[in-house]
Amino acid sequence: xxxxxxxxxxxxxxxxxxxxxxxxxxxxxxxxxxxxxxxxxxxxxxxxxxxxxxxxxxxxxxxxxxxxxxxxxxxxxxxxxxxxxxxxxxxxxxxxxxxxxxxxxxxxxxxxxxxxxxxxxxxxxxxxxxxxxxxxxxxxxxxxxxxxxxxxxxxxxxxxxxxxxxxxxxxxxxxxxxxxxxxxxxxxxxxxxxxxxxxxxxxxxxxxxxxxxxxxxxxxxxxxxxxxxxxxxxxxxxxxxxxxxxxxxxxxxxxxxxxxxxxxxxxxxxxxxxxxxxxxxxxxxxxxxxxxxxxxxxxxxxxxxxxxxxxxxxxxxxxxxxxx
Amino acid sequence: xxxxxxxxxxxxxxxxxxxxxxxxxxxxxxxxxxxxxxxxxxxxxxxxxxxxxxxxxxxxxxxxxxxxxxxxxxxxxxxxxxxxxxxxxxxxxxxxxxxxxxxxxxxxxxxxxxxxxxxxxxxxxxxxxxxxxxxxxxxxxxxxxxxxxxxxxxxxxxxxxxxxxxxxxxxxxxxxxxxxxxxxxxxxxxxxxxxxxxxxxxxxxxxxxxxxxxxxxxxxxxxxxxxxxxxxxxxxxxxxxxxxxxxxxxxxxxxxxxxxxxxxxxxxxxxxxxxxxxxxxxxxxxxxxxxxxxxxxxxxxxxxxxxxxxxxxxxxxxxxxxxx
Numbered sequence: 001x002x003x004x005x006x007x008x009x010x011x012x013x014x015x016x017x018x019x020x021x022x023x024x025x026x027x028x029x030x031x032x033x034x035x036x037x038x039x040x041x042x043x044x045x046x047x048x049x050x051x052x053x054x055x056x057x058x059x060x061x062x063x064x065x066x067x068x069x070x071x072x073x074x075x076x077x078x079x080x081x082x083x084x085x086x087x088x089x090x091x092x093x094x095x096x097x098x099x100x101x102x103x104x105x106x107x108x109x110x111x112x113x114x115x116x117x118x119x120x121x122x123x124x125x126x127x128x129x130x131x132x133x134x135x136x137x138x139x140x141x142x143x144x145x146x147x148x149x150x151x152x153x154x155x156x157x158x159x160x161x162x163x164x165x166x167x168x169x170x171x172x173x174x175x176x177x178x179x180x181x182x183x184x185x186x187x188x189x190x191x192x193x194x195x196x197x198x199x200x201x202x203x204x205x206x207x208x209x210x211x212x213x214x215x216x217x218x219x220x221x222x223x224x225x226x227x228x229x230x231x232x233x234x235x236x237x238x239x240x241x242x243x244x245x246x247x248x249x250x251x252x253x254x255x256x257x258x259x260x261x262x263x264x265x266x267x268x269x270x271x272x273x274x275x276x277x278x279x280x281x282x283x284x285x286x287x288x289x290x291x292x293x294x295x296x297x298x299x300x301x302x303x304x305x306x307x308x309x310x311x312x313x314x315x316x317x318x319x320x321x322x323x324x
Numbered sequence: 325x326x327x328x329x330x331x332x333x334x335x336x337x338x339x340x341x342x343x344x345x346x347x348x349x350x351x352x353x354x355x356x357x358x359x360x361x362x363x364x365x366x367x368x369x370x371x372x373x374x375x376x377x378x379x380x381x382x383x384x385x386x387x388x389x390x391x392x393x394x395x396x397x398x399x400x401x402x403x404x405x406x407x408x409x410x411x412x413x414x415x416x417x418x419x420x421x422x423x424x425x426x427x428x429x430x431x432x433x434x435x436x437x438x439x440x441x442x443x444x445x446x447x448x449x450x451x452x453x454x455x456x457x458x459x460x461x462x463x464x465x466x467x468x469x470x471x472x473x474x475x476x477x478x479x480x481x482x483x484x485x486x487x488x489x490x491x492x493x494x495x496x497x498x499x500x501x502x503x504x505x506x507x508x509x510x511x512x513x514x515x516x517x518x519x520x521x522x523x524x525x526x527x528x529x530x531x532x533x534x535x536x537x538x539x540x541x542x543x544x545x546x547x548x549x550x551x552x553x554x555x556x557x558x559x560x561x562x563x564x565x566x567x568x569x570x571x572x573x574x575x576x577x578x579x580x581x582x583x584x585x586x587x588x589x590x591x592x593x594x595x596x597x598x599x600x601x602x603x604x605x606x607x608x609x610x611x612x613x614x615x616x617x618x619x620x621x622x623x624x625x626x627x628x629x630x631x632x633x634x635x636x637x638x639x640x641x642x643x644x645x646x647x648x
Contacts, residue, residue: 039406041452
């Protein structure tokens with residue numbers, strides 16, 4: 001099967017919203033009047049962003065999900081994406097699964113595949129996603145102010161627990177591992193929450209490299225600091241709420257590290273005025289997404305992680321740096 | 325040097341036209357009213373799209389050039405691009421050269437780097453480029469009609485001559501090799517010509533996989549065939565016009581194959597009404613780009629390559645297929 005046949009078979013579908021899709025030198029997007037186009041690009045590499053054993057449908061889902069998560073963090077509505085794919089060989093079973101997972105999530109969000117590239121080489125998936133947001137309405141990293149609440153959506157740390165179980169550094173009861181693995185392999189982009197938070201959140205980011213590392217990008221851009229409740233963050237590990245947790249024997253230090261610096265969560269971390277708590281809860285309810293208040297923006301720079309007694313923890317939690 | 329320092333040092337510059345550049349979850353583009361956004365994505369891999377010995381500044385140039393060439397083929401004006409880059413390690417000398425070549429060409433075309441991704445892995449460069457074109461004015465592949473002239477910009481076949489010299493399948497005199505190598509490593513995207521051909525060309529494509537292979541995309545999309553003048557195409561090999569050519573001893577078959585199916589030319593192949601010859605020449609003159617008329621669109625499907633006597637050549641010239 002050649003390059004053009006495989007594009008036709010697995011990646012070409014009629015476009016609805018775009019003016020021109022796969023099959024010319026360029027795709028053509030027609031943004032609505034008054035809208036800005038939000039653009040984000042992520043590259044996924046075997047062994048670094050996913051394990052070679054992953055189910056291709058879950059990988060297709062994840063490759064788009066991590067990009068949609070960036071749109072969510074900007075409060076942008078997904079429109080379209082391009083896919084550049086390098087593969088060592090044409091494996092039709094893999095392509096069928098990958099495209100099913102990819103296009104399934106794309107359909108859920110009305111996000112059209114409009115173009116891209118395929119070539120032979122080490123497995124590499126590069127997606128660039130496009131969304132639209134009214135001019136001036138995008139959620140940025142730079143708007144957090146002293147006194148704002150810090151919120152995080154969904155759950156934290158499960159993906160890292162699964163990764164560590166794969167690595168053999170810890171062991172999870174079967175039911176916990178199965179659940180945590182799904183969080184790692186098939187994250188849920190919080191697109192609806194991002195849209196609902198327009199005009200409410202003062203700053204937002206998606207948590208991909210670990211909560212503290214990503215929150216730090218907000219703090220630097222906003223020139224503020226933060227106090228974080230370690231126990232509230234740790235309580236966001238969904239796998240801990242399973243009955244099997246009683247026998248998991250996971251150390252407190254491990255749980256804190258997974259929640260605060262685990263990575264691969266694809267949740268939204270955002271700030272909002274303390275007066276906007278009801279509005280945040282309503283946005284969460286309307287978008288069917290849980291949110292948890294886990295800290296406060298302070299004027300003193302840096303991050304202070306405190307336990308339930310208000311004691312500042314000495315441990316340093318750093319984010320994931322792809323060249324660190 | 326970590327991921328974020330690397331981005332800050334080599335790939336972050338203030339944006340001019342875009343609403344938001346590198347450093348948030350998404351970049352924000354603000355298309356002008358009435359404009360469509362043309363989007364194209366290309367992935368370059370070591371050993372397949374470039375040799376490991378290539379000068380990093382030339383590679384940076386080429387990585388953007390092949391994407392700008394897609395915009396040119398649509399008649400779109402470059403606006404912005406994202407860069408996703410996977411590298412085995414942080415090599416500052418390489419990054420300095422690469423970013424210099426990349427941003428140098430970007431500046432020539434007013435095309436801003438607005439975002440992207442960096443990660444550790446096998447060397448892989450994925451660029452997604454954005455241009456703007458008035459709604460309905462994009463050059464497509466589907467507009468060629470029987471009787472149209474077939475034109476090609478610039479020169480053909482030099483890049484393939486250089487590649488074959490690197491591979492050792494032929495030998496070139498030093499001056500010819502130096503010239504041909506530059507064509508291979510630092511192609512010129514025909515952006516100004518593409519813009520000048522709006523309203524004149526009936527169909528267009530950029531020649532990246534070989535003239536006949538790429539022209540075939542126009543023929544299939546337009547449901548027509550073509551007659552091509554092999555000698556006119558062969559005369560487009562610029563290296564042949566050098567004095568050293570007298571001693572090169574290159575076979576006629578080799579030259580024809582390089583011109584007709586060489587690949588990596590990044591010229592525009594386009595069609596226009598026979599009544600538009602003056603308009604095409606004026607567009608070429610205004611954009612300081614040579615164009616050559618090398619054939620005619622016919623109703624009979626397929627491509628017929630003829631020599632100077634009008635004899636149809638039996639040889640099949642096929643394009644480059646990344647999985648063929």
